[in-house]
Amino acid sequence: MNPRSSLFVLAIGFGILIVLIGALGYGALRRADSIHQEMRLAQDSYLKAEESRRGIVQDIFLADILVRDYLLDTSPEAPSRRNETIAIRKSVQRELEDLSMTTASASSPALERLGSEVERYWESLDPVFQWTAEEKKQKSWVFFARNVLPRRDAVINLARELARLNNETLGREGKRLQDSQRRLHDFLFRMMTVILGIGICVALLTTHRVIMLQRTREAQRQQLEETQNNLRRLSRRLVEAQEVERRALSRELHDEVGQMMTAVGIELGNLESLRGGPVEAFRARIEDAKRLNADAMRALRDIAMGLRPSMLDDLGLQAALEWQGREFSRRTGVTAVVDVDGELDDLPDEQRTCIYRVVQEALTNCARHAQARHVNVAARSEGGDILVVIEDDGVGFETASAGRGGLGLLGIQERVQALAGRLNIASSPKSGTRIQVQIPYGAAA
Amino acid sequence: MKKIRVLIADDHGIVRKGLRLQLEQDNGFEVVGEAAEGREAVRFSDELAPDIVLMDVAMPNLNGIQATAQMIKKNPHVGVIILSMYSDETYITRALAAGAKGYLLKEDADRDLHSAVRSVAQGKRFFSPAIASTLRADYMRELQQRGLEDSYELLTEREKEVLQLLAEGKANKEVASMLNLSISTVETHRTRLMQKLNLHSSAEIVLYAVRKRIIS
Numbered sequence: 001m002n003p004r005s006s007l008f009v010l011a012i013g014f015g016i017l018i019v020l021i022g023a024l025g026y027g028a029l030r031r032a033d034s035i036h037q038e039m040r041l042a043q044d045s046y047l048k049a050e051e052s053r054r055g056i057v058q059d060i061f062l063a064d065i066l067v068r069d070y071l072l073d074t075s076p077e078a079p080s081r082r083n084e085t086i087a088i089r090k091s092v093q094r095e096l097e098d099l100s101m102t103t104a105s106a107s108s109p110a111l112e113r114l115g116s117e118v119e120r121y122w123e124s125l126d127p128v129f130q131w132t133a134e135e136k137k138q139k140s141w142v143f144f145a146r147n148v149l150p151r152r153d154a155v156i157n158l159a160r161e162l163a164r165l166n167n168e169t170l171g172r173e174g175k176r177l178q179d180s181q182r183r184l185h186d187f188l189f190r191m192m193t194v195i196l197g198i199g200i201c202v203a204l205l206t207t208h209r210v211i212m213l214q215r216t217r218e219a220q221r222q223q224l225e226e227t228q229n230n231l232r233r234l235s236r237r238l239v240e241a242q243e244v245e246r247r248a249l250s251r252e253l254h255d256e257v258g259q260m261m262t263a264v265g266i267e268l269g270n271l272e273s274l275r276g277g278p279v280e281a282f283r284a285r286i287e288d289a290k291r292l293n294a295d296a297m298r299a300l301r302d303i304a305m306g307l308r309p310s311m312l313d314d315l316g317l318q319a320a321l322e323w324q325g326r327e328f329s330r331r332t333g334v335t336a337v338v339d340v341d342g343e344l345d346d347l348p349d350e351q352r353t354c355i356y357r358v359v360q361e362a363l364t365n366c367a368r369h370a371q372a373r374h375v376n377v378a379a380r381s382e383g384g385d386i387l388v389v390i391e392d393d394g395v396g397f398e399t400a401s402a403g404r405g406g407l408g409l410l411g412i413q414e415r416v417q418a419l420a421g422r423l424n425i426a427s428s429p430k431s432g433t434r435i436q437v438q439i440p441y442g443a444a445a
Numbered sequence: 446m447k448k449i450r451v452l453i454a455d456d457h458g459i460v461r462k463g464l465r466l467q468l469e470q471d472n473g474f475e476v477v478g479e480a481a482e483g484r485e486a487v488r489f490s491d492e493l494a495p496d497i498v499l500m501d502v503a504m505p506n507l508n509g510i511q512a513t514a515q516m517i518k519k520n521p522h523v524g525v526i527i528l529s530m531y532s533d534e535t536y537i538t539r540a541l542a543a544g545a546k547g548y549l550l551k552e553d554a555d556r557d558l559h560s561a562v563r564s565v566a567q568g569k570r571f572f573s574p575a576i577a578s579t580l581r582a583d584y585m586r587e588l589q590q591r592g593l594e595d596s597y598e599l600l601t602e603r604e605k606e607v608l609q610l611l612a613e614g615k616a617n618k619e620v621a622s623m624l625n626l627s628i629s630t631v632e633t634h635r636t637r638l639m640q641k642l643n644l645h646s647s648a649e650i651v652l653y654a655v656r657k658r659i660i661s
Binding site (some may be wrong): 320323330 | 531
């Protein structure tokens, strides 16, 4: 996985993780809140229902007592008690209404029956209040036992039934809430598992990425170190090479040109002493001096050509490369075929020089190591690039060891890179060497 | 006898002076001007109408080869002699292609200057003798390396004649009248000899002739 896409995956992973944790926390809080609320509602409704139910039972007993009191008091001035019963009746009615509001639908038939039983109870009481004192004495107990007591017992029984139903409802509610809680628990467990899984993945990925980054950095550090070493080696070799070249140049100038110029000087001195001497001897001296001078010129020209061929400036790249190929052939006896596109003469000086030096270095290497019989040099523009290829049919070399060995190749590399170009060396001990250089057309460094 | 009018183009004053001194030793020559760079040389050639231009190769602004091409374009009859240190065919081919009639090595200038100017003024070509041997050595080596033979002996006598006249700088028409042939026959000979010798331009014909010492 490449670094960018792994970073993308990591970001997504972290994002999902955060969103999940947030959603889980929020959801869990919401669910817990609602369960708590429902629990309180269930308890409230149970307590209210129980309160109303107890009120009803209490009121019935109260009414009972009231009626008894009334029946027991046989004095003519006994209060009627009717109004008090009516008040109780109203109170019971209110409590029944409260009860019907708080009771679950499961117990509503029982509630309806309770309502009608209560009604019948009140109806059974109704005639009593019309009675005279005499009637009270005669009928009360019988009436009470036959009519009122069964009604009252029915009401009480129904109230008990209702209490049982109410308890059941509470139990059911409790169970439902328990289920709800268990579901919340399961949900939490599942989410935790998922989050944990994603968390582990993200952690693994992060660790992997950190390790990769460390490795890359380590590799870069090594590469940098190697580059620095190369650079140090290169600059040391450059200094050495410069020194060697200067020494060679100095020797050539001193030993060849200097000697010849000295000889010319001597000849001129001889001429001076020959003034007035025989004409033949004079002529011979002059010929010698001229010959020496010509030799010195030739030596100078060769040195200058070796440093930088004037041809590159006078005639352009094509001519200079053709000349170089011929010089190479002259020196080594190796056939050199040079095929250069004439268009390249218009290149900026930097690029012309670079290509010229690349070919020069390649041919020098070829002459030194390759034991080749043929060399091909081709330069042409291709696409937006200049393509230079130098191939020989020599013994080749191990490309791996080349970077450390030759200053020349390093120098080529530097030149090509300075022009944003690419150097490609393909060589193996059997198939000869192919050096390819590609430089963007007309681009300056 | 009419003097041969010479223009000297070289960016070194001391060289111009030396050449002038050498030429003025002979009454047949008259140095009509000195140019220190290529453009000046082209302008002077226009203004002074010299018979011969002695042209250095390496000059500022416009090098000798380019200046030669411009001069010949304006005045095809001017005889340009290139002065150079190099006997490599790369230079010589380019000089010939630009229209130069002579190629004189600087090291031999003192000896050959007079004969070079005189030959070119007479409409002939001139090449320093050392050039022929360099060219010949290169040519032989190249033939050998490619496993080829010199195909000069494959030419007919007529073709050899045509080759020599063309190399001396004669136009097809002149060759035709000299050999009593029609122009188209000369053209046929020319094409065939170029094929046989693997030559591709007039400059290469001249070069070949120099190499073979058919002309000098």
